[in-house]
Amino acid sequence: MSRTRGSSGPKTLAAINEAGLDLIYTVGYEAMSLRELAAKVGLQPGSLYNHIETKQDLLFDLIHNHMVMLLARVDAELEGIDGPAERLRAFVAFHLDYHIERKREVFIGSAELRSLTPKHRKEIVALRRAYEDRLCDILKKGAAKKLFRIDDVRVTAYALLAMLTGICTWYDPKGRVNRRKLIDLHTRLVMEGVAA
Amino acid sequence: MSRTRGSSGPKTLAAINEAGLDLIYTVGYEAMSLRELAAKVGLQPGSLYNHIETKQDLLFDLIHNHMVMLLARVDAELEGIDGPAERLRAFVAFHLDYHIERKREVFIGSAELRSLTPKHRKEIVALRRAYEDRLCDILKKGAAKKLFRIDDVRVTAYALLAMLTGICTWYDPKGRVNRRKLIDLHTRLVMEGVAA
DNA sequence: GATAAAAACGATCATACGTTCGTTTCCTGA
DNA sequence: TCAGGAAACGAACGTATGATCGTTTTTATC
Numbered sequence: 001m002s003r004t005r006g007s008s009g010p011k012t013l014a015a016i017n018e019a020g021l022d023l024i025y026t027v028g029y030e031a032m033s034l035r036e037l038a039a040k041v042g043l044q045p046g047s048l049y050n051h052i053e054t055k056q057d058l059l060f061d062l063i064h065n066h067m068v069m070l071l072a073r074v075d076a077e078l079e080g081i082d083g084p085a086e087r088l089r090a091f092v093a094f095h096l097d098y099h100i101e102r103k104r105e106v107f108i109g110s111a112e113l114r115s116l117t118p119k120h121r122k123e124i125v126a127l128r129r130a131y132e133d134r135l136c137d138i139l140k141k142g143a144a145k146k147l148f149r150i151d152d153v154r155v156t157a158y159a160l161l162a163m164l165t166g167i168c169t170w171y172d173p174k175g176r177v178n179r180r181k182l183i184d185l186h187t188r189l190v191m192e193g194v195a196a
Numbered sequence: 197m198s199r200t201r202g203s204s205g206p207k208t209l210a211a212i213n214e215a216g217l218d219l220i221y222t223v224g225y226e227a228m229s230l231r232e233l234a235a236k237v238g239l240q241p242g243s244l245y246n247h248i249e250t251k252q253d254l255l256f257d258l259i260h261n262h263m264v265m266l267l268a269r270v271d272a273e274l275e276g277i278d279g280p281a282e283r284l285r286a287f288v289a290f291h292l293d294y295h296i297e298r299k300r301e302v303f304i305g306s307a308e309l310r311s312l313t314p315k316h317r318k319e320i321v322a323l324r325r326a327y328e329d330r331l332c333d334i335l336k337k338g339a340a341k342k343l344f345r346i347d348d349v350r351v352t353a354y355a356l357l358a359m360l361t362g363i364c365t366w367y368d369p370k371g372r373v374n375r376r377k378l379i380d381l382h383t384r385l386v387m388e389g390v391a392a
Numbered sequence: 393g394a395t396a397a398a399a400a401c402g403a404t405c406a407t408a409c410g411t412t413c414g415t416t417t418c419c420t421g422a
Numbered sequence: 423t424c425a426g427g428a429a430a431c432g433a434a435c436g437t438a439t440g441a442t443c444g445t446t447t448t449t450a451t452c
Contacts, residue, residue, distance in 0.1 A: 239429095
């Protein structure tokens with residue numbers, strides 16, 4: 001056999017990305033074999049290489065696309081919102097929403113950092129740092145206006161991000177707690193935690 | 197060659213555990229080869245099997261020992277402390293201390309859950325659940341006495357644990373922030389966050 | 393409708409992996 | 423002191439892996 005009916009590049013690549021996302025999320029990058037991935041997409045192993053450079057590039061692209069999207073979305077979300085308190089609220093709500101919606105990408109984006117080439121890792125870490133800076137800025141401005149009481153901006157940002165990102169590891173959309181309640185609960189923890 | 201001078205079972209096993217801990221923390225369980233591990237210990241690959249059952253068992257033992265230790269220590273730490281507020285403070289301080297001291301074990305204990313056999317994973321998850329319950333109990337009692345204001349005990353516990361465990365991913369003992377300040381900062385975030 | 397590129401196949405390569413095993417040397421307890 | 427177990431070696435086994443390549447069929451372009 002050879003090229004199959006109706007096959008198109010972009011469609012197959014999208015299928016590879018989706019299947020890869022799922023497999024890496026489930027079993028991890030190292031444990032995922034390209035044969036497994038190919039089978040899930042409905043291809044022979046070798047055919048993957050019509051769409052990806054290497055296994056490593058597949059991982060990097062997944063994480064990179066996610067990080068770029070995350071940054072674009074957070075900036076869009078915060079645009080036009082004034083005042084540190086309101087911006088912090090918006091940040092929390094956005095972060096939770098995004099992390100619920102794309103928990104696989106987020107999880108991989110931190111759990112599989114170690115599987116990246118040093119060069120690739122550096123690039124991702126820089127993007128993550130940029131995202132952290134969004135929160136740091138808000139905290140800093142709030143502290144300057146005496147709205148927040150913050151000992152150490154960076155450490156506080158890490159603590160809050162860790163808390164907010166935690167839901168990725170356990171949140172179940174069909175579970176007991178709904179999205180609204182989750183956001184309210186976390187918002188309260190954050191706002192009370194940093195309140196002056 | 198054959199058996200080397202001064203070799204003893206327990207010592208070698210300890211060396212394997214330490215090297216394994218380090219390698220798994222650095223490169224991950226799947227990415228660690230037993231050849232790499234053996235080289236680090238100073239053995240031939242086959243010799244590992246005088247001390248471990250399988251690679252999987254090595255991972256399980258590492259995580260299991262850590263979880264049992266964690267549970268024993270938290271109970272010892274909380275014993276005799278009265279009042280939800282004081283117990284919560286003690287829990288936070290203990291958790292941070294332990295997670296700073298044993299960040300490799302803690303990290304592996306959550307990051308490598310997926311690499312465990314279903315049966316092994318079940319066992320570890322049960323132990324982790326038991327640990328979470330320690331915090332849930334404190335929160336519940338505090339809420340009952342109107343000392344804390346908590347919407348959902350389990351979710352709040354998850355949020356707090358995620359925040360407190362976060363330091364494992366970035367804390368550097370030689371870094372800018374010292375242990376004391378870290379504990380104070382987190383304690384404040386937690387206590388203010390749940391305050392009635 | 394011809395032609396080049398795209399996208400699949402299937403076979404294959406070299407390597408790395410976890411594990412086993414027979415053998416040899418060292419340590420320990422009767 | 424010596425017998426037996428413990429702890430190492432080194433070679434090997436079977437398998438799985440990421441990746442390559444020549445070939446074939448489909449799609450897209452002019």
